[in-house]
Amino acid sequence: MIARDRNWLLIFVVCVALAILYPFLADGYQLTVIRDALIFGLFAASLDFFWGRTGILCFGHAAFFGIGGYVMALVTLNDANPFGGLLGIVGAIAGAAFVAAIIGYFLFFGGIRGSYFTIVTLAMGVICQQAAVSWSSVTGGDSGLIGIPPIEFDVGGRNVDLSQDLPSYIFVSAIVAVVVLALWSISRGRWGTVLTAIQDNEVRAAALGHNAPLRLLVTFILSAAIAGLAGALYVCMAGLVAPDLSGLLLSTEVIVWVAVGGRGTLLGPVLGAIFIQRAQQTISSFNPSLWPLLLGCVFVIIVFVLPDGILSIHARLRSLFKGRRQA
Amino acid sequence: MSDVLLQAENVGIRFGGLQALEGLNLTVRDKELCCIIGPNGAGKSTFLNVLTGTLRPTSGSVHFLGRDIAGLPLHRIARLGIARKFQIPSVFPSLSVEDNLKVARWGAPSPARTIGELMGLVALTNRAATLAGELAHGQKQWLEIGMALAIEPRLLLLDEPTAGMTPQETLATAEMLLRLKGEFSIVAVEHDIRFVRALNCETLVLHQGRLLRSGPFRDIEADEMVRDVYLGRR
Numbered sequence: 001m002i003a004r005d006r007n008w009l010l011i012f013v014v015c016v017a018l019a020i021l022y023p024f025l026a027d028g029y030q031l032t033v034i035r036d037a038l039i040f041g042l043f044a045a046s047l048d049f050f051w052g053r054t055g056i057l058c059f060g061h062a063a064f065f066g067i068g069g070y071v072m073a074l075v076t077l078n079d080a081n082p083f084g085g086l087l088g089i090v091g092a093i094a095g096a097a098f099v100a101a102i103i104g105y106f107l108f109f110g111g112i113r114g115s116y117f118t119i120v121t122l123a124m125g126v127i128c129q130q131a132a133v134s135w136s137s138v139t140g141g142d143s144g145l146i147g148i149p150p151i152e153f154d155v156g157g158r159n160v161d162l163s164q165d166l167p168s169y170i171f172v173s174a175i176v177a178v179v180v181l182a183l184w185s186i187s188r189g190r191w192g193t194v195l196t197a198i199q200d201n202e203v204r205a206a207a208l209g210h211n212a213p214l215r216l217l218v219t220f221i222l223s224a225a226i227a228g229l230a231g232a233l234y235v236c237m238a239g240l241v242a243p244d245l246s247g248l249l250l251s252t253e254v255i256v257w258v259a260v261g262g263r264g265t266l267l268g269p270v271l272g273a274i275f276i277q278r279a280q281q282t283i284s285s286f287n288p289s290l291w292p293l294l295l296g297c298v299f300v301i302i303v304f305v306l307p308d309g310i311l312s313i314h315a316r317l318r319s320l321f322k323g324r325r326q327a
Numbered sequence: 328m329s330d331v332l333l334q335a336e337n338v339g340i341r342f343g344g345l346q347a348l349e350g351l352n353l354t355v356r357d358k359e360l361c362c363i364i365g366p367n368g369a370g371k372s373t374f375l376n377v378l379t380g381t382l383r384p385t386s387g388s389v390h391f392l393g394r395d396i397a398g399l400p401l402h403r404i405a406r407l408g409i410a411r412k413f414q415i416p417s418v419f420p421s422l423s424v425e426d427n428l429k430v431a432r433w434g435a436p437s438p439a440r441t442i443g444e445l446m447g448l449v450a451l452t453n454r455a456a457t458l459a460g461e462l463a464h465g466q467k468q469w470l471e472i473g474m475a476l477a478i479e480p481r482l483l484l485l486d487e488p489t490a491g492m493t494p495q496e497t498l499a500t501a502e503m504l505l506r507l508k509g510e511f512s513i514v515a516v517e518h519d520i521r522f523v524r525a526l527n528c529e530t531l532v533l534h535q536g537r538l539l540r541s542g543p544f545r546d547i548e549a550d551e552m553v554r555d556v557y558l559g560r561r
Binding site: 190193194196197199200201203204205206207208209210211212 | 379400401402404405406410411413417418419420421422426427429430431433434435436474477478
């Protein structure tokens with residue numbers, strides 16, 4: 001247990017060090033590519049916080065990403081808003097959390113678990129995307145909303161403008177690092193241990209005095225809130241929001257990122273998201289139709305060969321050799 | 328009257344056309360130990376489920392410290408001070424022994440025992456870091472009893488605590504319960520007569536959902552009717 005925590009912190013520190021070194025090695029365009037990948041990494045970590053700890057898969061997590069994005073767009077495009085992007089971020093987090101609270105309340109207290117939960121959240125994602133398309137007076141319909149201003153704020157008298165590559169890269173990296181570290185502390189402590197217990201045997205946990213539905217609900221809300229934050233960040237970096245951001249494709253992609261990176265590790269999904277998006281860009285550049293095929297194959301191989309994700313490759317190899325030697 | 332902890336009055340339960348329990352009464356006083364025995368299908372586990380509030384009786388009532396507990400959420404019942412050990416050992420397999428006890432302790436309103444004391448009590452001190460899923464069957468049973476103790480219960484309900492245990496483990500479990508008897512009330516549903524004999528306490532015999540006999544175990548053991556129905560068939 002303690003060795004595992006130490007390993008996690010070690011990998012975390014290495015990742016942070018790489019993130020700090022990267023601007024010295026990369027040009028502005030490469031920085032923005034990694035920045036956007038990191039935002040999706042944050043989104044993947046938010047799904048992992050819920051899926052990895054409760055074992056319940058949410059198949060419509062992009063709904064919260066999209067809600068965060070649309071709230072951000074609507075708040076920042078409103079001329080009456082004096083606080084700009086920062087208010088947008090707060091609104092995005094609150095909006096995603098609010099929707100998760102309502103849906104989650106009925107699902108968790110209604111005893112919906114397992115694949116039923118997955119199916120209902122799948123429908124939720126489809127509904128959100130459809131609402132974004134159909135409610136065109138507010139959401140801009142299929143074409144979405146454009147011209148979302150970048151975040152700008154003052155720190156100690158200095159103006160920080162996130163339309164520039166380096167500041168926006170640093171801003172996003174810092175948020176991802178802080179959120180992932182916070183989620184990790186929550187999930188390895190008392191909260192996470194009780195969640196694991198609920199995952200093992202919910203009735204038993206309740207018979208010991210734990211309010212299991214409430215705990216699942218709060219975890220779900222927190223997870224959705226972070227997905228909303230990721231959506232808001234993406235929208236203000238990209239400058240536009242479209243119905244795809246709450247769509248089924250993104251919901252599926254984020255599941256693949258988490259599965260490839262390693263469910264329950266929080267850091268793995270971030271790396272998985274970066275890794276897969278880089279691979280996607282590289283492979284699509286010489287053959288666009290090859291990518292979905294490869295992604296599908298990689299996913300199947302990971303599920304069979306490395307069910308705990310790419311971060312577990314070291315442990316997996318070790319146990320494989322150990323088994324050989326004993327035989 | 329003030330030392331009455333649990334009072335079940337005229338409890339009956341019907342599953343469709345089957346009358347599983349009928350007209351059962353039970354009063355458990357503070358720091359009392361009692362056993363419920365009976366052949367398979369007598370309704371022992373069903374009665375225990377009613378006593379823990381998991382099953383709502385179709386007639387009659389169950390009061391704990393004067394409060395009707397039927398239909399309360401499980402975690403509220405636990406927080407009132409009713410601990411329960413399930414028939415199938417239900418520990419948390421992917422947590423260590425220590426974490427299992429911690430989870431149990433965190434659920435308690437005011438835990439008194441430390442994790443170390445609990446592990447000593449159920450003889451698992453040297454298995455603290457072992458995953459509960461890897462424990463032997465008897466150790467899982469003991470761990471679960473330890474988890475039930477962790478919530479500082481006023482009443483401990485045990486559903487076949489010695490199921491699957493070796494004779495030595497069964498007797499050791501009985502000894503442990505006799506040691507704990509002074510702290511809280513215990514109701515045990517049991518199948519194994521050696522265990523009930525070792526506890527030597529007030530005993531209820533159920534048969535086909537009704538009370539057949541009740542009294543001290545020595546009298547029950549000598550009762551012809553009980554022998555016919557239950558002991559004689561062993």
